[in-house]
C-alpha cells in the first residue's frame with residue numbers, strides 16, 4: 001500500500017469521529033510492517049480531557065492486537081495546513097515508532113506533508129532515560 005492509499009484509509013475515518021464537543025473530526029491510519037492497517041478517529045467525552053485523539057486510537061488498537069512493527073501513519077483533518085499531532089500523541093508515537101518512520105499529515109484538500117517521528121518530537125524522554133535514572 002502506498003501513502004496515498006494510507007491517506008485514503010485515514011480519510012474514511014473522518015465520518016466515524018465522535019466529536020460532539022469540538023466538531024473537529026480527525027482520521028488516522030497506521031500500517032504495520034506486514035501490511036495490516038489499523039484505523040482510528042478521535043473519540044471525545046463530556047469530561048473533555050478524557051477524549052482520545054485519532055492517532056492514539058489507531059496506535060492503541062494496533063498495540064493491543066499485539067502489533068509492534070510499523071511502516072507509516074497518515075493523519076487527516078479539515079485544516080488549512082497539514083494537521084500537526086498534539087504533544088501527547090507525539091510522545092506515544094516516540095514510544096512505538098522508530099525515529100525515521102514517516103508520518104503523512106494532511107489537510108482538508110488532501111495536501112500532505114511527510115514528517116518523521118524525530119522531527120515531531122526531538123530530544124524525547126524515552127525508555128533509556130528511565131533505566132539510567134534507576135541505575136543512580
Ligand SMILES: O=c1ccn([C@H]2C[C@H](O)[C@@H](CO)O2)c(=O)[nH]1
Nearest residue numbers: 022024026042053054084085086
Ligand atoms: O492531531 C490531532 C489534533 C487534534 N485531535 C482531536 C482532539 C480533539 O478531539 C479535537 C480537537 O482538538 O481533535 C486529534 O485527534 N488529532
Ligand SMILES: [Zn+2]
Nearest residue numbers: 053085086089
Ligand atoms: Zn493527539
